[in-house]
Amino acid sequence: xxxxxxxxxxxxxxxxxxxxxxxxxxxxxxxxxxxxxxxxxxxxxxxxxxxxxxxxxxxxxxxxxxxxxxxxxxxxxxxxxxxxxxxxxxxxxxxxxxxxxxxxxxxxxxxxxxxxxxxxxxxxxxxxxxxxxxxxxxxxxxxxxxxxxxxxxxxxxxxxxxxxxxxx
Amino acid sequence: xxxxxxxxxxxxxxxxxxxxxxxxxxxxxxxxxxxxxxxxxxxxxxxxxxxxxxxxxxxxxxxxxxxxxxxxxxxxxxxxxxxxxxxxxxxxxxxxxxxxxxxxxxxxxxxxxxxxxxxxxxxxxxxxxxxxxxxxxxxxxxxxxxxxxxxxxxxxxxxxxxxxxxxx
DNA sequence: AATATATTTCAATATTTATTGAAAATTCAA
DNA sequence: TTGAATTTTCAATAAATATTGAAATATATT
Numbered sequence: 001x002x003x004x005x006x007x008x009x010x011x012x013x014x015x016x017x018x019x020x021x022x023x024x025x026x027x028x029x030x031x032x033x034x035x036x037x038x039x040x041x042x043x044x045x046x047x048x049x050x051x052x053x054x055x056x057x058x059x060x061x062x063x064x065x066x067x068x069x070x071x072x073x074x075x076x077x078x079x080x081x082x083x084x085x086x087x088x089x090x091x092x093x094x095x096x097x098x099x100x101x102x103x104x105x106x107x108x109x110x111x112x113x114x115x116x117x118x119x120x121x122x123x124x125x126x127x128x129x130x131x132x133x134x135x136x137x138x139x140x141x142x143x144x145x146x147x148x149x150x151x152x153x154x155x156x157x158x159x160x161x162x163x164x165x166x167x168x
Numbered sequence: 169x170x171x172x173x174x175x176x177x178x179x180x181x182x183x184x185x186x187x188x189x190x191x192x193x194x195x196x197x198x199x200x201x202x203x204x205x206x207x208x209x210x211x212x213x214x215x216x217x218x219x220x221x222x223x224x225x226x227x228x229x230x231x232x233x234x235x236x237x238x239x240x241x242x243x244x245x246x247x248x249x250x251x252x253x254x255x256x257x258x259x260x261x262x263x264x265x266x267x268x269x270x271x272x273x274x275x276x277x278x279x280x281x282x283x284x285x286x287x288x289x290x291x292x293x294x295x296x297x298x299x300x301x302x303x304x305x306x307x308x309x310x311x312x313x314x315x316x317x318x319x320x321x322x323x324x325x326x327x328x329x330x331x332x333x334x335x336x
Numbered sequence: 337a338a339t340a341t342a343t344t345t346c347a348a349t350a351t352t353t354a355t356t357g358a359a360a361a362t363t364c365a366a
Numbered sequence: 367t368t369g370a371a372t373t374t375t376c377a378a379t380a381a382a383t384a385t386t387g388a389a390a391t392a393t394a395t396t
Contacts, residue, residue, distance in 0.1 A: 003295055006286040010302065013279055020190045020272055024384070038297040043343080053386045058344060079341065079394070087297075089304040104188055111181055118174040127171055129206040129255075134178065136257040192354070211373080221356045226374060247364070247371065 007036060011050070026052060027060040031069060031085060040073040040082035068095045090156040097148050105145055112138040175204060179218070194220060195228040199237060199253060208241040208250030236263045258324040265316050273313055280306040 001009075011032045018028025029050055034041070046057045061083055064070035069092060073082040086092055115134045120127040169177075179200045186196025197218055202209070214225045229251055232238035237260060241250040254260055283302045288295040 001282070001286050003286055003288050003298060006283050007298060009279070010283055010298075013276070017272065017276060022188045022190045026384075035301045036294075036298045038293045054343085055345075055387065056385055059385090062344090081343080087301065087304070089301075089308045093308065104185065108181070108185060111177070114169070115174050115178055118169050118171055120171050125206045126204075130171060130175060130178070130204045133203045133255065133257075136255075140257045140261065194354075222373085223357065223375080224355055227355090230374090249373080 010036065026056060027063055030060050031064055034070060034083060034085035035087065040075065040084040042080045042082055067099055094152045098152055101145065101148055105141060109138060109141050109145065112141065178204065194224060195231055198228050199232055202238060202251060202253035203255065208243065208252040210248045210250055235267055262320045266320055269313065269316055273309060277306060277309050277313065280309065
């Protein structure tokens with residue numbers, strides 16, 4: 001396979017993959033493009049390569065910056081802004097975990113803690129099942145939360161170097 | 169908080185949560201409703217409780233069954249079908265992991281293995297960055313794959329019982 | 337300060353995705 | 367069988383989400 005074709009394939013698949021995870025197609029594609037670009041590139045480069053509008057590039061690069069996955073780069077002597085993605089996949093992953101934890105898991109656990117305190121008699125079947133479900137999810141969520149904290153702090157080779165060996 | 173309000177809150181949040189993960193709102197809400205229902209319930213029950221059409225219930229329950237999260241239940245003497253969700257959150261999670269792995273991670277790894285073999289000289293900066301990126305993701309993906317296999321086979325108390333203690 | 341260049345915003349529009357509901361198919365009971 | 371009850375399908379429609387593009391704003395250059 002030729003490089004041009006492989007690149008197109010990668011960008012397109014990464015975009016499709018992203019949509020399965022609640023990430024908008026274009027944002028994932030821009031990320032993919034930046035991941036395989038050895039040097040920082042401009043808005044216009046992205047517009048041209050992905051055939052999308054300036055506004056779209058602007059919104060989605062901002063979003064990627066918010067997620068801590070992309071940086072604005074100012075090159076000396078250049079008028080335009082450039083964009084560059086973190087290339088280390090381990091760092092990319094821990095960053096995504098960190099953000100999703102903060103944006104979703106933490107608020108969910110807070111809500112479950114509220115719902116757990118629902119009024120009512122545990123002898124009532126409906127009430128019991130509700131409380132059991134909420135507590136079950138909360139317990140699982142807290143455990144996942146702790147595990148993810150460990151992962152975020154861990155070294156790149158944590159999984160292979162330590163975890164998997166431990167389970168051999 | 170009253171049970172009725174708490175239930176509504178739970179269903180609605182679970183739906184919103186799902187959309188962040190590429191799961192359609194209604195499917196997540198039906199799942200939530202089934203999780204807190206002590207007994208199996210019918211299409212009509214779901215239609216009524218969530219205020220949605222029969223077709224919608226039908227499609228989304230089928231999807232939940234496909235994911236292995238919900239079962240059709242036939243009650244003796246009853247004409248209608250009933251639905252019931254797996255209540256054990258650990259089982260629910262491992263089932264979701266298993267399915268997403270099969271549907272997304274495995275094909276992605278297969279694709280990356282293809283892209284890795286791209287024609288071209290590694291001395292070319294563009295080619296090198298492409299290969300490095302693809303290999304990086306593939307390596308990370310395979311490790312994640314192995315870790316998830318361990319999780320799927322593990323016991324409910326794996327995280328707290330073993331993993332977290334190990335990292336104390 | 338005027339001009340050129342670059343970036344951001346956001347209402348309008350297009351696209352994608354979800355939902356409805358009624359017809360068709362299936363299942364069960366008499 | 368026949369007919370009633372139930373489930374499924376899917377074209378039409380609605381709702382949600384993403385994208386455009388041009389005007390407004392900001393930034394740099396002369």
